[in-house]
Each structure stands twice: as structure tokens, then as C-alpha cells.
Amino acid sequence: MTNVDPVAALRVTPEALRPGAVTSIGSLPHRDPDSAAAFVLRHHPDLPAAPQLPRRSPLEGMVAQGARGIPGVTVGADGTLAVDVDVLDPSAPIRPTFDGASHAGLLAFLSLAAQRTEPVKLQLTGPITLGLALIEAGAAPEVAYRVAAAAVRAEGAALLAHCRRRLPEAPFLVFLDEPGLVRVADGGLGIEPEVTVDVLSSALAVLEEDAITGVHCCGPTDWRLASAAGATVLSLPVDLTSALVSSSALNGHLDRGGWIAWGVVPTHEPLGTDPDRLWRRLSSVWCELVQAGCDPVQLRTQALVTPACGLAGHGVSQAARALRLATTVAARVTDQAVAARLSAGA
Secondary structure (H helix, E strand, O other), X not given: OOOOOHHHHOOOOXXXXXXXXXXXXXEOOOOOHHHHHHHHHHHOOOOOEXXXXXXXXXXXXXXXXXXXXXXXEEEOOOOOEEEOOOOOOOOOOOOOOXXXXXXXXXXXXXXXXXXXXXXXXXXXXXXXXXXXXXXXXXXXXXXXXXXXHHHHHHHHHHHHHXXXXXXXXXXXXXXXEOHHHHHHOOOOOXXXXXXXXXXXXXXXXXXXXOOEEEEEOOOOOOHHHHHHXXXXXXXXXXXXXXXXXXXXXXXXXXHOOOEEEEEEEOOOOOOOOOHHHHHHHHHHHHHHHHHOOOOHHHHHHOEEEEEOOOOOOOOHHHHXXXXXXXXXXXXXXXXXXXXXXXXXXO
């Protein structure tokens, strides 16, 4: 039997991810940016997520943030979009801005976490979701997705540059927030799957220059697309039916060295107070995925833990409870990851 140091077994990987690390999706209910920044650093210090504060201002909503700076798009004070289809041009230069009107949560976080050397999580609106918003505002699909992809590439590069100035040594994990990917199931995107992969991969490629990349979707989707686009982390809610439908995609993703961020705390139903129930739900999903062919060691050692979605729809105390529940479940994930690696090294 080979002796494996359990501390060394969970040392930060070359990708700066630790099995069982807790993070959040981004949005919080706070109205004070400094309080929000302190909140994430206190509740999940290993991998804090820069907060978005849509209840402070509609301009901090994900679509409003993503659309600012696109020529031909006006973002209203209420966060809604107006599109001048005659001006909308995929080749037009896009100038993202990060100011107190739209990114107060991010700026407060960068100030409070300045010079941090441990990993941090960032997020921005993904091109599929932004493209759908442009279509709903009147843009043609063939133009909307090209404009959205260009906007996310520009914003992603600017976000990394802006954050790197304040955090010169911190590893970055950056998620594309893609709730619009739930439309894959009903063919509601208006584009072919290979085009979806191309749109996602073009945005991820910019982020890969200085970050570990992820794609978050808070509902069922075809996870083969996000994995094929090159995301290192797939962020999904813990749902048995959805996981089994995606078992082959998740298996392939893990085999390629990818990670899964498990949304263990449901955010569209009462939170409850019992972490054992949440752990049993995750364990059940893992058991079924193993039966479907997934490697039990990979499931545990390539796992992060999050709430299922953003927490802006909850009160501050509820958001804190959600992260405490996630932390309790994450401790069990970490324990199992240690045990799995010890067993694998036996």
C-alpha cells in the first residue's frame, strides 16, 4: 500500500482549483457594495466571487452589464435594452467600461481583495444569453449572436486586464453566465449546435489567455456544447434527471480533466436548514452517474460546490444560510476527495 499525504492530495492543482472549494454564482441581494465584498470574502474565502448587485441598480443586472458599450444598443436606467438595428454592427469597436454605475460590486471587491494571491472567481454574461436579449430587443438572430460574441470577447479581455491591475498574482476562474442555454432543449436559440459551440468557444478563447474558464447554466441543457467549446468547469444545478441525461457529456468532460461546479443548494425553492438532505441529493446523483459510467474518483476530485444560481432573489440572511449550507456539503466533498485519492494511490 502506498502512503499518500492527505494534505498533499488536496494541494492546489496546477489549475488553481481545490476539490470541494466553495464559490458562488455572482449576484447577491446587497445594496451596499462594500458589505457585499466583505460578505463573499467571509463566507467563501477560498474562492470568493466578485459580486453583482442588481438590487442596488438595474444596471448591475447581467444583461445590462453585458450590453453596455455596444454601438446601436441603449441600456435604460431600468436595465432594459433598446436596439437600433441600422447601427448594430458585429465589426464595430466595443468599449466596455467598469464604473460605479454598473459594476459597483466588482470594484468594491477588487478594492477589498487588492493584492490577494489566492484564487478568485469572476463572471460575465455569456454570448448566447446576450444574443437572446438582443433578439428580444429587435435584432435579427444572425446579427445578434455575432454582435454578442464580439461584445463578450471585448468585455472579457477588458475585465481580465482591469482585474489583473488590482490582483497581479491571483489565479482567476471566470464563468460565462449562460441561463439562455436552457433554450437548447426546445430549439429556441435559432442557431445550429455547431454555431452555438463556435459562439461560446470564441468567448472562452479570450478568457483562456489569463484564466481558468467555466460556463454556468442554472437549468437543463446539452452540456456537450459547453464542454466542446472548451470550458474547464461546467457549473450546473444538482438534478438527478438532468445529470443522467447529460451523463455521457459529463463523463467525457471529466475524462478530459474538466471540473464540475455542483449547485448543491437550490435557489428556486425554500433553502431549508438540513445540509444532510443536500448531501444525500448530491450523493444520489453521483451514484447514478457512476452507474452510467462516470469515474467515482473524478466526480469527487474534480468538484467545486456552489448554490444552484445567483442569490439576488433572497434576503442577506438567506444568502448567508445558502453559503453555510454549501460549505457544510463542500466539507464532505473534500473529505471524499481525500479518501478517493488515498484509495487511488493504494
